Amino acid sequence: MEKRFKVLQVGCGGISNAWIPHVSARDDVQFVGAVDIRLESAQALITKYGFDCPAYTDLATALRESGANLVIDNTIPESHHDVVTAALRAGCDVFGEKPLAGTLDDALDMVRTARETGRSYSVMQNRRYIRNNRSFQKIVQSGTIGQAGFIQSDFFIGAHFGGFRDVMDSPLLLDMAIHTFDQARFVTGSDPVSVYCQEFNPPGSWYQGNAGATAIFEFANGMVYTYSGSWCATGCNTSWECTWRVSGTHGSAVWDGSEAPWYEVPEADNDPASFIWKTGKITPEADWAGHEGHQGCIDEMFAALLEGRKAETDCADNIQSLAMVLAAIESARTGQKVKIDMQEV
Ligand SMILES: NC(=O)c1ccc[n+]([C@@H]2O[C@H](COP(=O)([O-])OP(=O)(O)OC[C@H]3O[C@@H](n4cnc5c(N)ncnc54)[C@H](O)[C@@H]3O)[C@@H](O)[C@H]2O)c1
The missing domain is CATH 3.40.50.720 (NAD(P)-binding Rossmann-like Domain)
Incomplete structure (x- = not known):
């Protein structure tokens, strides 16, 4: 048939x-x-x-x-x-x-x-379809920790690929940070407006191009997002999904990139005059039941075609994540803060 x-x-x-x-x-x-x-x-x-x-x-x-x-x-x-x-x-x-x-x-x-x-x-943005990342997004976007104001992520992995990545100019930013930057947009639901970035090749790197970078992004909702990454970090590795922290007006949420994310908000019986408020740790149940990783994203792509709508990772949206990467590379090259404006796409 x-x-x-x-x-x-x-x-x-x-x-x-x-x-x-x-x-x-x-x-x-x-x-x-x-x-x-x-x-x-x-x-x-x-x-x-x-x-x-x-x-x-x-x-x-x-x-x-x-x-x-x-x-x-x-x-x-x-x-x-x-x-x-x-x-x-x-x-x-x-x-x-x-x-x-x-x-x-x-x-x-x-x-x-x-x-x-x-x-x-x-x-393909397979990181969006990790169950614990969906939970992390829900914590941040549900308002549980209030308005997100400061978000940071760390990526430190020593990966010996061989092949095209070893000879690219910006292997970390172009081939890897796209995942992380897309995660930052996914988790917060906001888009970037500027970046300042320093890209470099750490001592001992086996890559021809720059395998390390630190970047500071501002987002449309006023949030600041800092990223640090290295693709030639031997030992003490993070997960491929990074370690994450989001500080909001009412509390903080963290995700180690593999286990269930959790958050802390002030206990009800705090004395507002106390130096540091007591907070309680809460780990919500993951409730996203779709396939994970590539399979989840592929399911969404087919569903979008069959339903005649744009997929979550349609190119017109995904260009915002790519713009973060390319603006970071430009900032590193020029030594200047770079504006990101993809609103008209
Ligand atoms: N989403 C993820 O987690 C993830 C993981 C790894 C790789 N990737 C991406 O997948 C893509 C491929 O990576 P890979 O690791 O499979 O690389 P690879 O080198 O193993 O495979 C790429 C293949 O494409 C072929 N090719 C190159 N140019 C072509 C062209 N113009 N027409 C037809 N064939 C062509 C090559 O001959 C090769 O067989 C890259 O964009 C990479 O960033 C994504």
Whole structure:
């Protein structure tokens, strides 16, 4: 029987394994082709997953011949613009890996192309779909700790990838901090207006580009968000999801990036004249029941297409997270505080 989604897999490297098992398990999906500039990678993916479809090295040919109406872009960041715009212009919707693009011009062109073609382009932000991150968001946005005024996150991991990250100019900010910055927007529900950032390559780094950064963002709601990260930190690592603290007008919330988040607010019997108020620790039950990580984001992308609405990580929203990354890189390059204004996108 004819399937609703005819999927063309573009980019057949490591991360495609986080997508394909969940996508191919759907009743309404059929894989109609796999594309990679390395033919053997496309062929290996088809064999591994037992697909009955051709392997291509040329995207234009694949778009023309395969009958695809949905493209999954799992290529490297530098290829996202060309792959996504070609797919949108060929009439396909696109689900793609983060980061949306490598430059703001490319990202704006992708958002414009999605609008002009009437197709949708949704970006993978798997961190949003971690149950404990959803709980953390709920604590912050429910008003339990009052208005969030100060948020900070730390990311310290020593990752020996090899490959494209080792030779990128800004591997931490462009390839990793996009997750963290998107989390800051997700948790607080606010968008950034400026950043000052210092990017550097810590001593002992095995990366060619800058693997460390510290940034101070201001948000539209007046909140200040500070970020510190290193991708060459050996020992005492944080989780991949960072450690987080949000200070609000009525209390504070923390998340270590793995276990359940918790918050503290003043006990009812405090003497308002006391030096430091007594606070009680509360760990809410997690109540989000969807799939986690990539699977949760993929579910949302398909649901949005089927319901004719924009996905939570639609490119027109996700460009705000990318803008944080690119403005941080610009600030680090110029030594200046940089304004972020994506309201018109
Ligand atoms: N969401 C996450 O947690 C997460 C984790 C890892 C990687 N990623 C992202 O996934 C993407 C891919 O990363 P990876 O680790 O799979 O890289 P990879 O190098 O393992 O795979 C990329 C593949 O794309 C192919 N490719 C490159 N340019 C192409 C083009 N123009 N057309 C067709 N094929 C092309 C390469 O030959 C390679 O096989 C990146 O954007 C990365 O940031 C996301």
